[in-house]
Amino acid sequence: MKIAIIGAGNVATHLALALSVREEIVQVMARTEESAQRLVRQIPGDAEPVTDYSRLTPDADLYLISVNDDAVASVVDSTPDFPGMWAHTSGSVGAEVFQGKKSRYGVFYPLQTFSRDLPVKMEEVPMFIEGSSHEAEATLCALARTIAGPVEIAGSERRKALHVAAVFACNFANLMWLEADSLLADSGLSVSFFRPLLEATLGKLSTMSPRDAMTGPGRRGDLEVISDHLSRLPEQQRRMYAMLSRRILEIYHPDKASEIHI
């Protein structure tokens, strides 16, 4: 498959590297010659660096748009409807962005956070695919299976559910680490002391559900420890602690939940 990559950021880089093992990357388009060149140099073959939509080849089998979420629509609007397939890699943008503008299109969304310099095990990354037709979907799924972990079909609704859940699983979990970090600062410690513990906690999820993996005072229904903790916390964290502990009690000790006042 001849692939033109539009974008040269973190996601584009990791996908281009993974795809270039079996497929031919024919062009890399970026806003600057420098960033297009940088990605081209990393991948095997003779990909051409381009910076102008008018230079895009009409002959690619796939145009992969891997740019910031809010730039996808503008790329779609600025490019012709070549015979090849179009796909973008954004979790928060639907396939509808292509509607009426391209004939064959889809979404090719890797559920992972990418940093340019951190290696990613692409073979473990789940991919979520949507296509404008069965043929488009099948083509993108087959391509995804050559580079990634589990491949799932996900229309707009499923992808949105995934995005909301990811906010809880990643962003809010990271907020909890941020709060822990600021609570520890007074003791001259940091959240890095928790890394072995957090790795073990996360590791549990490979053999059990988070419901079974829960520990701590809420899980035990230990109201004494909970109220001692609440009395030590500054207002902001106190309210968060109260709400989240009440939620844990609702799950494991529903009779005790009403004893926590937010």
Place this chain on the structure above:
Amino acid sequence: MKIAIIGAGNVATHLALALSVREEIVQVMARTEESAQRLVRQIPGDAEPVTDYSRLTPDADLYLISVNDDAVASVVDSTPDFPGMWAHTSGSVGAEVFQGKKSRYGVFYPLQTFSRDLPVKMEEVPMFIEGSSHEAEATLCALARTIAGPVEIAGSERRKALHVAAVFACNFANLMWLEADSLLADSGLSVSFFRPLLEATLGKLSTMSPRDAMTGPGRRGDLEVISDHLSRLPEQQRRMYAMLSRRILEIYHPDKASEIHI
């Protein structure tokens, strides 16, 4: 050093295994002969399994009490004040539990969650130490350094701060995974799809603070996505999402925080 281990659960097992490399485990005391025997069989040397306080040797250099938090006091009350040192391994119990009952004592607290069958890299586990005297503290610190990662002195106050922070970092983070899991259930997915993403998110903490590692709609100040997500969530999760997003906005976009209503 001759060590008598009181307890044969997960913490006792991992500590006994690590300590037995350099020290002599002379006794393992457990409630049943069977569990005392099981631990004894795993460690080198001739540790004696015992089930009765009257059989505890008076000659150990250290009596390490590794039982459930709420059983520590009863072990202390049921044992004589031998000339050796006494220490317990509980994060939530102070050294005061020994006061007036033993002459030399302390806390030997590994900050990790232990499962009997999961290997633990003890050499990375942070240890928090408290002693009844400088001598006791120095002895326990030296011992901790032979088996564990960073070793810190932590009196009751510091250990309590640590415990509150651990509730945020571990239990509340796990709650976020639980919520993600239940939100995904309707789509036929599970939180296990997020494991590569979560590992990468946690991995970031080795090179940056959680404050710098934050991503997502709150971090970007994207009120449109936040209110779309809020409109999709059931009441319980909606309130949590609103409160936590508002907190993230307060940190990164304080001007926008008041636009989220809880």
